[in-house]
Every structure is written in structure tokens, then in C-alpha cells.
Amino acid sequence: xxxxVADQVIARGESSRxxxxxxxxxxxxxxxxxxxxxxxxxxxxxVAAAASVHGGLVAPPAMVQVWTMFGLRCTRxxxxxxxxxxxxxxxxxxxxxxxxxxxxxxxxxxxxxxEVTVGARLTDVxxxxxxxxxxxxxxxxxxxxYVGDEPVAEMLFRVLKFRPPAEEPVxxxxxxxxxxxxEFFWAGTRVGELRIQKCLACGEVRHPPGPMCxxxxxxxxxxxxxxxxxxxxxxxxxxxxxxxxxxxxxxxALVELAEGVRLLAELIDxxxxxxRVGLPVRVDFQRIDDELTLPVxxxxx
Amino acid sequence: MSTLxxxxxxxxxxxxxxxxxxxxxxxxxxxxxxxxxxxDAGLSPSDVDGLVTFTMDTNSEIAVAREVGIxxxxxxxxxxxxxxxxxxxxxxxxxxVATGVASVVVCYRAFNERSGQRYGRVQAAxxxxxxxxxxxxxxxxxxxxxxxxxxxxxxxxxxxHEYGATSEDxxxxxxxxxxxAATNPHAWFHGRPITIEDHxxxxxxxEPLRLLDCCQESDGxxxxxxxxxxxxxxxxxxxxxxxxxxxxxxxxQYVMNSYYRPDITxxxxxxxxxxxxxxxxGLSPEDxxxxxxxxxxxxxxxxxxxxxGFCKPGEAKDFIADGTLELDGRLPLNPHGGQxxxxxxxxxxxxxxxxRQLRGTAAxxxxxxxxxxxxxxxxVPTSALVxxx
Numbered sequence: 015x016x017x018x019v020a021d022q023v024i025a026r027g028e029s030s031r032x033x034x035x036x037x038x039x040x041x042x043x044x045x046x047x048x049x050x051x052x053x054x055x056x057x058x059x060x061v062a063a064a065a066s067v068h069g070g071l072v073a074p075p076a077m078v079q080v081w082t083m084f085g086l087r088c089t090r091x092x093x094x095x096x097x098x099x100x101x102x103x104x105x106x107x108x109x110x111x112x113x114x115x116x117x118x119x120x121x122x123x124x125x126x127x128x129e130v131t132v133g134a135r136l137t138d139v140x141x142x143x144x145x146x147x148x149x150x151x152x153x154x155x156x157x158x159x160y161v162g163d164e165p166v167a168e169m170l171f172r173v174l175k176f177r178p179p180a181e182e183p184v185x186x187x188x189x190x191x192x193x194x195x196x197e198f199f200w201a202g203t204r205v206g207e208l209r210i211q212k213c214l215a216c217g218e219v220r221h222p223p224g225p226m227c228x229x230x231x232x233x234x235x236x237x238x239x240x241x242x243x244x245x246x247x248x249x250x251x252x253x254x255x256x257x258x259x260x261x262x263x264x265x266x267a268l269v270e271l272a273e274g275v276r277l278l279a280e281l282i283d284x285x286x287x288x289x290r291v292g293l294p295v296r297v298d299f300q301r302i303d304d305e306l307t308l309p310v311x312x313x314x315x
Numbered sequence: 316m317s318t319l320x321x322x323x324x325x326x327x328x329x330x331x332x333x334x335x336x337x338x339x340x341x342x343x344x345x346x347x348x349x350x351x352x353x354x355d356a357g358l359s360p361s362d363v364d365g366l367v368t369f370t371m372d373t374n375s376e377i378a379v380a381r382e383v384g385i386x387x388x389x390x391x392x393x394x395x396x397x398x399x400x401x402x403x404x405x406x407x408x409x410x411x412v413a414t415g416v417a418s419v420v421v422c423y424r425a426f427n428e429r430s431g432q433r434y435g436r437v438q439a440a441x442x443x444x445x446x447x448x449x450x451x452x453x454x455x456x457x458x459x460x461x462x463x464x465x466x467x468x469x470x471x472x473x474x475x476h477e478y479g480a481t482s483e484d485x486x487x488x489x490x491x492x493x494x495x496a497a498t499n500p501h502a503w504f505h506g507r508p509i510t511i512e513d514h515x516x517x518x519x520x521x522e523p524l525r526l527l528d529c530c531q532e533s534d535g536x537x538x539x540x541x542x543x544x545x546x547x548x549x550x551x552x553x554x555x556x557x558x559x560x561x562x563x564x565x566x567x568q569y570v571m572n573s574y575y576r577p578d579i580t581x582x583x584x585x586x587x588x589x590x591x592x593x594x595x596x597g598l599s600p601e602d603x604x605x606x607x608x609x610x611x612x613x614x615x616x617x618x619x620x621x622x623x624g625f626c627k628p629g630e631a632k633d634f635i636a637d638g639t640l641e642l643d644g645r646l647p648l649n650p651h652g653g654q655x656x657x658x659x660x661x662x663x664x665x666x667x668x669x670x671r672q673l674r675g676t677a678a679x680x681x682x683x684x685x686x687x688x689x690x691x692x693x694x695v696p697t698s699a700l701v702x703x704x
Contacts (some may be wrong), residue, residue: 037685041542188442190453222454248473248579250465251522257434257459263519266460268469268574276575278469279458286522291476308457 015149020139029093031131031160034081038073038128046077068123075120078159078167082132094200095136098173099153103175108150115154115172122166124314131160137170150176180261187259187302195225198237203307208297209237210273221275242297243314244271259302265289267311281311288313320595323409324547324554325702327356327540328667332501332657336430336468337534345425346382348536352421353383356540357551358658363540365390365420367407369400369661372424390417394562396570397434397607398692400663400701408541408562418542424663433532437461440669448570455572464529464612465521466571467694469615472523474580478629482523483665485613486514488648489527489554489655491640492610496652503531504656528613530654536662539670543641555670558598558686561591571694580629582615584692585622588699592688593624596701600624603701604684605672606646607665610653615693623688623699642679650679662691666700673704 036042040058047057055062056072063071083089090097100111124130134157141151154172158165192200202209212222215232225234249267256262265281267289281289282300292312301307329352331337331344334576339347363385366376376391390411394400401424408420411641428434444447452461460466474480493509498501504601509527517526547554565583567576576583593599600623608619617631625646626634651657651668658664669687671677690699 033329188437188439188456191443191445191449192453193450194676196450196453222451248469248476248574250460250468250472251519252459252465253463253519253521257437257461260459264470266458266465268473278455278460278572278574284454293474306457314628 016102016106016141020099020136023095023136023279024099024139026093026095026184027156028133028135029091029095031133032082032091034132034210035085036081038081038124038126038130040071040126042075042080043073043126043220046080048257049076071126072123073125075123075167076118078118078120078124078130079169081124081130082159082257095134096153096155099136100175103151103153108175108177110148110176110178112147112174112176113171114152114174115170119168120166124161124166128161130166132157133160134158145174145176147174148176148179150174180263181258183261184256185258187306189306196223199223202237202239203299203309206299208240208242208277208309210240210271210275212236212238219273219275221277238273240271240273240297242271244269244295246281246289246291246293246295247276248291249281249289251289267295269295269311277309279309279311281313284313317580318408319413319560320558320597321544321556322413323541324556325405325666325670326542326547326550326554327352327354327358328550328670329353329355330501330660330664330667331425331536331537331681333501333533333535333660333664334429335503335532335534337427339526341426341431342374342378342382344424344427344534344536345372345379345538347537349379349383349421349423350423352538355552356542358419358540360384361386363419363421364388365408365411365417367392367404367420367422369392369393369397369404369424369653370395371397371400371479371661372426374423377413390420391513394698395690396438396695398611398661399680399695399697401609401666401691401698402560402689403562403664403691403698404663405541405557405700406562406698408539409557409560412541412543418546420541420554421535421538422541422663423538424661425659427530428659431534434528435462435532436456436466451569451572453585460572462521466525467612467614468521468524469574470579470618470694471612474614474618475523477580478632479660480617480629480632482525483511483515484635485524485528486511486633487635488610488613488616488640489514492649492653492655495642495650495679496656498659499652501678502657503533503592503653504652524612526612527655530611531661533658533660535658535660536666537660537667539663539666553674553704555673556704557700559595559701560698561595562696562698563587563588563591568696573694580618582618582622582693582697584697585619585693585699588690588697589623592699592701596686597702598686602686603646603688605648605650605669605681605687607649607651607653607669607687607689609662609665609690609692609697610649610655611659611692616648619690623690634667641703642681647681650681665689669684669700669702673702
């Protein structure tokens with residue numbers, strides 16, 4: 015999708031040219047050089063400029079982008095190539111942006127009164143690349159400024175559009191309170207077994223476990239090792255607030271096991287948008303430390 | 316007919332301001348609301364001989380008695396399971412005065428739930444207490460399910476799956492609460508109604524719950540004075556008679572995590588409460604002039620309507636369409652704005668609103684109020700009242 019759009023936009027070539035709202039003018043130049051502390055008299059002093067190699071006032075070449083800046087209320091033209099790529103990358107989840115390169119080439123000085131236009135073309139879209147900021151795409155455009163049909167300056171502009179990494183978990187996973195009645199379960203997860211309590215007297219299986227069979231009252235209890243396959247009975251996509259030891263957002267699923275009991279655990283490595291009631295899952299085990307291993311679900315294909 | 320029905324009445328109500336940062340201790344909030352409720356009842360602290368609160372309340376009965384100047388207590392009692400305790404405090408008080416164990420009992424709840432410990436956050440210490448509840452929590456918190464919103468979201472997802480309810484259906488509860496809060500000067504969200512579009516564009520907290528499905532967090536206190544109906548006749552306000560008061564815990568009950576029942580689309584503990592209410596009072600859902608339903612999260616308001624018999628399971632989304640819950644509708648809901656709109660005082664502000672409706676002094680007064688249903692926290696063992704004029 016991203017590649018297809020990129021190829022189409024590259025093939026379209028340069029956008030229609032957009033005219034600067036004002037001609038090159040001395041008041042804007044004066045503000046700009048004051049802000050930047052540039053005291054070269056060729057930009058603002060007509061006498062000194064007339065005596066220079068330019069023979070009159072000129073505009074600082076680095077102002078070229080200033081002449082055609084989008085105002086506060088301007089919208090990008092429909093065929094603006096950077097805007098088109100930004101939209102498609104936003105939709106794909108690459109929502110953050112950082113500029114990485116800006117290289118300008120000036121063919122000549124501009125003079126007050128000249129009217130400037132600018133056109134832009136997409137030259138390169140590379141990705142996805144793994145960067146320190148996150149996975150993303152490098153998008154390169156080249157803008158050309160014209161007076162009439164004469165190119166006066168060019169700019170190569172490259173941005174990285176990246177997917178902001180998920181928030182890092184804060185704090186450690188909350189540890190379960192383990193009793194003599196439930197210790198077998200946590201001993202099981204440590205060795206990669208999903209243990210479900212079973213009554214020795216009546217055979218009833220039960221989760222969560224307890225000290226006495228609610229069906230027959232027996233305290234003679236054992237466990238079976240579940241196959242660990244089941245279907246999602248219900249689920250939550252947790253966004254807020256942060257949960258110790260979890261990376262937001264995450265999915266918690268209540269799963270009905272083939273053994274007929276329900277068990278709740280985090281569903282890992284799944285796209286929240288693809289989770290649904292009835293989704294087949296299988297158990298896996300997430301080792302926290304020597305003492306604690308949590309059961310987790312993975313999508314079963 | 317139960318011997319409890321009609322024996323006791325709420326004769327005084329008191330509250331602090333509802334805020335996000337009271338700047339006072341919880342004990343000061345408790346003392347203020349208790350004293351104000353006693354004064355509202357036309358009584359003095361020395362008339363009080365019983366105090367009831369929530370297990371979760373941090374203000375001991377003896378500390379409250381000391382501050383308020385209540386000299387002797389012959390009855391004190393606490394109810395567990397968070398907001399599920401709210402209406403049960405009145406039941407305790409009613410039983411105490413009906414049996415003569417006490418003559419005047421004050422129920423109170425006061426906390427800095429927004430500026431202090433926020434219940435919407437993960438309560439690690441509570442999760443890991445060395446009790447049977449702590450062991451229960453071990454099946455949920457370590458797996459990442461540890462906030463009230465997330466625990467309710469798990470029920471809500473299944474409810475949507477089975478009955479075709481939508482996020483918009485939940486949103487309609489929030490919209491009506493906020494509409495009522497908008498015209499209640501005591502509500503935090505006074506003057507700030509929302510639209511269904513606001514609800515739909517509010518951010519996810521725990522899908523399928525959005526921000527505007529979740530009640531606010533508040534600082535404040537509410538107290539209620541209970542005495543016998545006989546004595547109530549001599550006091551200044553029209554009494555709110557306790558026609559029915561019930562608690563309920565269902566089969567295979569957990570605290571917010573009753574996920575192991577054959578079906579998780581209902582709240583059977585509230586069904587049990589409802590059967591008792593109608594049995595004790597001899598009334599039925601059609602007799603209710605208004606309902607104050609516990610609204611920490613919108614989906615359970617729909618489920619309560621079903622469990623209490625206002626409609627069949629899965630049909631609440633249709634029941635609430637067409638303005639049913641508006642002030643002039645068939646069942647005006649939370650005329651004070653509920654906990655989404657007025658304040659989250661663990662359900663106690665809802666009981667005070669029912670009393671005002673029966674007195675005819677509510678900010679959003681429903682016409683010709685005879686009986687008001689009030690419920691307590693859901694997803695936990697719960698309670699409810701029918702109060703009558």
C-alpha cells in the first residue's frame with residue numbers, strides 16, 4: 015500500500031506550481047536579517063548594495079523557502095507530494111515525524127520585486143527501516159523555486175515518518191498471592207504446564223482452584239495438565255492507566271479451555287484490532303523470574 | 316411482608332462539597348457530613364447511638380464519634396465489598412433501629428478518592444493482601460487485569476457479543492447522567508452536558524469502555540440519619556421510609572471478577588437483591604417513580620435494569636431508547652446526575668438524592684414521587700433500597 019502510493023506519486027512528477035503570496039520585498043528581508051543577526055548591507059542598505067557586485071539590493075538566498083511558506087490558514091494543494099505521503103503513512107500507523115535532511119542549492123540571488131513560484135516532487139520513499147526512534151519510512155522530496163520558468167533554487171528535504179514505540183512498562187508485574195491451595199498451579203507454570211484442579215472424589219475440574227470441591231465437599235484434590243488450547247470467551251484491550259509490568263496497549267483474554275474451565279491471561283503478540291470472541295488460542299509461558307512464570311495466550315493458527 | 320419493611324426511615328442527609336481536591340482530611344470530611352446530617356434531621360449528636368460505614372472507609376466509628384461529639388455507641392457495623400456496601404449501610408441501620416439495638420444510626424462514607432488514593436488506578440497493596448481475596452486477585456492482577464474499568468470491560472465485551480449492544484448504547488447512559496448533572500448546582504459537571512458524539516469520540520480506557528463510560532473520581536462525604544418511622548413522624552422533614560432493603564451475593568461470586576459462572580452477561584447478585592426488594596415491599600418495577608442506579612461504569616446500568624425486572628435480559632438497550640430515562644420519562648434515572656455527573660461518593664450521594672426526591676427538594680425534581688429505587692456498587696456483592704414517601 016505504502017509502496018504503491020509512493021510509486022504513483024513519484025510517477026506524477028512535479029506538482030503544479032504554487033505562487034508566493036508576496037513578491038520578494040525589503041520589509042520581509044529586514045525582519046529576517048534582524049532575527050538572524052545578519053548585518054551584510056547588501057540586503058537592506060541601497061547605497062552599499064549599489065556599490066557591491068550585485069549593483070543593487072538582493073534577498074538572502076537562504077530566504078527562498080520564506081517566500082512560499084504556507085500561511086496559518088493555507089491548506090496544502092491537492093497534488094502536494096509530501097502531504098500525500100504523510101497521509102498514507104499516518105494511516106498505516108507511522109504517525110510521528112522528524113526531519114533528517116535539508117539541502118538547499120541556490121542558482122542566483124533574488125531581487126526585490128521578483129515573483130516566485132514553487133513546485134515539489136517526490137523522489138524517494140525508503141522503508142520500513144528500523145531506527146532508534148522506531149520503525150519508519152524515509153520520504154524525500156525535491157522542491158524547485160522559479161522566477162518565470164527559470165529555476166532559481168532547489169531543496170532536497172527528507173523526513174523520517176515513524177511509528178512511535180509502545181510505552182515501556184513501568185514497574186514489575188504484580189505478583190500473585192500464593193496459598194497452599196494454589197501453589198500447584200504456579201509450580202506448573204514454572205515447568206511449562208497449565209494445571210487445572212480436579213477433585214479425586216467426583217472428578218470435577220475447576221478453575222480458579224480452592225481447598226474444597228464445591229460439588230462434593232471433598233478435600234482430596236489433584237490436578238490435570240490442560241492441553242492449553244481454547245477460544246476467547248471475552249477480552250479487554252487495556253489502554254489506561256498503566257499496569258505494572260505491561261506495555262500499553264495490551265489485551266487480556268478470558269479463555270474457555272477445551273477442559274471446560276475458563277482462565278484469564280494476557281494475549282501476547284496479537285494485533286488488538288484482530289482479536290474477537292471465539293478466536294482460537296493456545297497457552298504459552300512467560301518467565302518473569304525464578305519464582306514466577308505467568309501463563310499467556312498466543313493466537314492459534 | 317417483611318417485618319423490616321416500613322419500620323425505619325431516613326430522616327436526615329448531609330454532605331460536604333464534592334471536589335477534586337478537598338484539602339481536608341478524610342476524618343474532617345466524615346465529621347462534617349455526619350454533623351450536617353444530624354442537624355438536618357433536627358437531632359443533636361447526643362441522640363445518635365449507632366454508626367455504620369464501609370469496610371473501605373478510613374475513618375473509624377470511634378474517631379467520628381469523638382469529633383462529632385456523639386457520646387455513646389451501642390451499635391457499630393461495617394459492610395465489605397467496596398461500593399456494594401452503600402445501601403447495605405442503611406439496611407444495617409434499619410435493622411438496628413427496628414430491633415431496638417439502637418435508636419438513631421448514622422451511615423457515613425467520606426474519602427479523598429481523587430486527591431488521595433484513586434480507585435481507578437491499580438491498587439497493588441489491596442491486590443496482594445494475604446487473604447482469600449488476595450489469592451483470588453492472583454488470577455487477574457498479574458495477568459494485567461487490575462483496574463475497575465478493565466474488570467467491567469470484560470463483562471461488557473461478552474454482553475455486547477451476546478446481545479448486540481453497542482458502545483452507543485452504553486453512551487446513552489452517560490448522556491442522560493450528564494444531562495441531569497448539567498442542571499444540578501451540586502454536580503461537578505454542572506452546566507457541562509455531553510452528546511453521544513462526545514461519548515463516541517472520547518478515548519479508550521479499556522475497550523470496549525471509553526473515558527465517558529467511566530464515572531468521575533471525587534473527594535467528599537455523605538451521611539444519612541436513620542431512625543424508626545414512628546420517631547421520624549416527629550422530625551422536621553418528610554421521612555424517606557425504608558420499604559425494602561436487601562443485600563446480595565451470587566453463586567460463584569468474586570470481587571469484580573465473577574468470570575467463571577456459566578453466563579457472565581448478568582449480575583445475579585443484583586437479581587437476588589431485586590427479588591428481595593419486590594418481595595419485602597410488595598411493589599414492582601412499575602411502581603418506581605425514579606431509579607438511582609449505581610453508575611461507576613455505564614454497561615452495568617443496562618444490566619441492572621434487566622436484573623431488577625424493568626426489562627428482559629439483553630433488552631435494556633431497547634428499554635432506554637425513546638427518553639425512558641429522562642426526567643419526564645417512564646423511569647427517570649439518576650436525576651442528580653449520578654456518579655458520572657454529580658460525584659463519586661461510593662453510591663451514598665445517590666441515596667441522599669432519593670431522599671431529596673421523596674421530600675420534593677431535589678434540584679431536578681421528578682413529579683409526584685412515591686417510591687425511589689436505589690442500588691449500590693455492581694460487579695461485587697451488592698445492595699439496594701426502595702425508599703417511599
